[in-house]
Amino acid sequence: MTPVIGVTATLKEDGEAPAPGEVSRPLGEYIRADLDYVEGVFDAGGAPIVLPPIGGARNVESLVGAMDGLLLSGGSDLDPKYYGEAGIPEMGATIPERDEFEMALVGAALRRGIPIFGICRGLQVLNVALGGTLYQDISAQLGDDALSHRQTALKFQPAHEVEVRSGSWVGEAMGETGVKVNSYHHQAVKELAPGLVVSASSPDGVIEAVESRDFSDQWLFGVQWHAEAMRTVGVEHRNLFAALVSAAENHAVRRAAA
Numbered sequence: 723m724t725p726v727i728g729v730t731a732t733l734k735e736d737g738e739a740p741a742p743g744e745v746s747r748p749l750g751e752y753i754r755a756d757l758d759y760v761e762g763v764f765d766a767g768g769a770p771i772v773l774p775p776i777g778g779a780r781n782v783e784s785l786v787g788a789m790d791g792l793l794l795s796g797g798s799d800l801d802p803k804y805y806g807e808a809g810i811p812e813m814g815a816t817i818p819e820r821d822e823f824e825m826a827l828v829g830a831a832l833r834r835g836i837p838i839f840g841i842c843r844g845l846q847v848l849n850v851a852l853g854g855t856l857y858q859d860i861s862a863q864l865g866d867d868a869l870s871h872r873q874t875a876l877k878f879q880p881a882h883e884v885e886v887r888s889g890s891w892v893g894e895a896m897g898e899t900g901v902k903v904n905s906y907h908h909q910a911v912k913e914l915a916p917g918l919v920v921s922a923s924s925p926d927g928v929i930e931a932v933e934s935r936d937f938s939d940q941w942l943f944g945v946q947w948h949a950e951a952m953r954t955v956g957v958e959h960r961n962l963f964a965a966l967v968s969a970a971e972n973h974a975v976r977r978a979a980a
């Protein structure tokens with residue numbers, strides 16, 4: 723049975739201004755999910771569906787009821803109000819509709835025991851939904867002790883190493899314990915949520931992957947790097963998508979039997 727896997731998307735506004743002298747045209751608004759996420763799920767054997775970030779909590783129960791797995795994609799900063807903080811000046815832009823939708827979505831997915839894989843912002847959303855907090859800006863809050871986690875190199879090129887904890891679920895899924903990863907984040911996990919454990923970190927101590935302690939029941943994991951952009955250059959990154967689809971297959975069997 724092919725598992726249905728929801729992929730979160732972002733809201734984009736087409737800010738292209740009319741040319742001089744041209745009659746103004748309406749700005750287009752659209753949703754966007756990078757094809758790398760969607761193809762990552764598809765290539766691993768899942769049936770991806772893109773989830774529009776609208777309506778807050780209104781439809782999340784129906785959506786998760788039709789899903790066997792959830793991929794939380796990367797994107798803008800999560801509003802720090804979700805972990806009880808006010809924003810600091812170094813915080814980036816937020817998209818309130820997306821935040822509201824995803825926090826409700828993750829809550830519904832957790833209640834239904836749907837496996838979740840979070841990438842970059844997705845890891846951060848997962849951590850906050852489970853009660854953790856974030857560094858709003860690594861440079862401002864960790865300073866010189868931190869590596870540069872915002873690379874300018876191409877997305878599939880690695881920026882720093884991570885040490886994956888041996889014996890961790892993520893390590894088993896990847897089949898590697900020392901990997902080089904790309905890095906496009908300026909935020910990171912500060913306090914780990916109850917129930918999550920660290921499965922990888924970078925040499926400066928920044929948390930780069932997390933997983934659920936109770937993965938036999940519900941399988942939750944996230945990586946801070948953009949595995950979707952590295953899956954074509956490293957089988958260990960592809961394996962993370964395979965792990966999500968495999969967990970979702972188990973959920974699909976249970977959903978069919980229910």
Ligand code: MN
Binds near residue numbers: 906
């Ligand atoms: Mn990093």
